[in-house]
Amino acid sequence: MDVAGRIPRLAARFTELGCDGLLVTNLTNVRYLTGFTGSAGLLLVLPDDALLVSDGRYRDQAVAEVAAAEVPVRIEIGQPAGQSAAIEQAAKGLCRLGLEADDISWGDQLRLAAALAPGTNLVAVPRAVETLRAIKDEGELARIEGAADIADVAFAQVKELLSEAPTEEEFAIALDFEMRRRGAEGVAFESIVASGPNGALPHARPSTRRIDPGELVVVDFGAIVDGYRSDMTRTVSVGAPRPDELRELLEAVLVAQRAGIRAVRAGVTGGAVDAACRESLASAGLEEAFLHGTGHGVGLEVHEAPSVSQDSTDILEEGAVVTVEPGAYLYSTGGARIEDTLVVTATGVRLLTKSTKDYVL
Numbered sequence: 525m526d527v528a529g530r531i532p533r534l535a536a537r538f539t540e541l542g543c544d545g546l547l548v549t550n551l552t553n554v555r556y557l558t559g560f561t562g563s564a565g566l567l568l569v570l571p572d573d574a575l576l577v578s579d580g581r582y583r584d585q586a587v588a589e590v591a592a593a594e595v596p597v598r599i600e601i602g603q604p605a606g607q608s609a610a611i612e613q614a615a616k617g618l619c620r621l622g623l624e625a626d627d628i629s630w631g632d633q634l635r636l637a638a639a640l641a642p643g644t645n646l647v648a649v650p651r652a653v654e655t656l657r658a659i660k661d662e663g664e665l666a667r668i669e670g671a672a673d674i675a676d677v678a679f680a681q682v683k684e685l686l687s688e689a690p691t692e693e694e695f696a697i698a699l700d701f702e703m704r705r706r707g708a709e710g711v712a713f714e715s716i717v718a719s720g721p722n723g724a725l726p727h728a729r730p731s732t733r734r735i736d737p738g739e740l741v742v743v744d745f746g747a748i749v750d751g752y753r754s755d756m757t758r759t760v761s762v763g764a765p766r767p768d769e770l771r772e773l774l775e776a777v778l779v780a781q782r783a784g785i786r787a788v789r790a791g792v793t794g795g796a797v798d799a800a801c802r803e804s805l806a807s808a809g810l811e812e813a814f815l816h817g818t819g820h821g822v823g824l825e826v827h828e829a830p831s832v833s834q835d836s837t838d839i840l841e842e843g844a845v846v847t848v849e850p851g852a853y854l855y856s857t858g859g860a861r862i863e864d865t866l867v868v869t870a871t872g873v874r875l876l877t878k879s880t881k882d883y884v885l
């Protein structure tokens with residue numbers, strides 16, 4: 525993973541971003557640029573210099589992580605007032621200091637504006653680091669694929685449990701445990717296990733409801749490897765799904781997901797991929813049943829750039845990792861969603877999640 529190349533790539537865009545320096549407040553972005561994984565810190569990136577400030581809890585960790593990532597950044601550890609003073613000192617003489625527009629609070633912006641030397645103007649910079657993060661290098665791809673592999677194997681391992689009529693919670697715990705046991709450092713997000721009518725809620729939380737044979741079960745989950753996440757959904761049933769209406773719903777979602785994956789290649793917009801899924805579901809009379817966007821980028825966060833939703837103008841570039849996850853939801857009856865995490869390549873895609881889509885267990 526080339527962490528050291530990231531700050532220079534960011535600084536090279538300052539003119540285009542309309543700033544002479546950027547104060548990075550989003551901790552995921554700080555991690556991406558420096559390797560530092562602490563829960564508090566600020567990173568000031570200047571054209572030829574970078575300063576990371578944090579508190580005493582991270583005195584040794586910050587030095588070790590930045591050194592391991594081989595990032596030439598100065599580190600200042602201290603109380604909040606000392607950290608602010610170090611930032612203000614380093615930012616002296618800047619004409620336009622960029623702030624991460626999607627991250628910083630109004631209060632922090634006002635405090636900074638009052639503290640900075642006269643002549644330094646604050647400018648709102650949207651998605652500067654997020655845009656860099658959207659394109660993954662080989663090391664990042666290997667980590668996301670590692671997370672996806674763990675999730676695949678864990679699901680294959682535990683899915684026969686479904687035939688023992690577990691509760692949604694019991695199945696979610698078994699799946700999470702298996703991912704951890706197989707090397708995941710955590711789950712990518714709270715696993716979704718939604719059976720029967722609960723499947724009609726796209727973001728249902730696992731409940732104490734028992735999963736019966738013939739019910740569609742939506743299972744949406746992922747693992748974390750070295751900070752990088754995977755995201756996959758499978759909809760399955762023990763024996764043939766009943767009633768037939770739900771089997772047809774799931775078949776339509778599978779067709780739509782294939783259409784979505786076929787639409788992905790370098791240079792298309794996220795909106796075009798969404799449209800492919802939406803048209804496919806509309807042709808099955810399910811347009812109104814598709815309640816969310818088609819997908820999202822995945823990396824250090826489970827939802828990041830680029831967007832693959834309706835009307836998204838984000839261009840899917842080679843090396844971007846996105847999900848394609850159409851679903852259809854019938855209130856009080858049930859629902860289905862199928863999701864893969866994939867890499868955009870010059871000619872199409874490479875799937876990172878590989879679990880079978882055969883849905884009858």
Ligand code: ZN
Nearest residue numbers: 744745755756
């Ligand atoms: Zn998901």
Ligand code: ZN
Nearest residue numbers: 755847849863
């Ligand atoms: Zn997703």
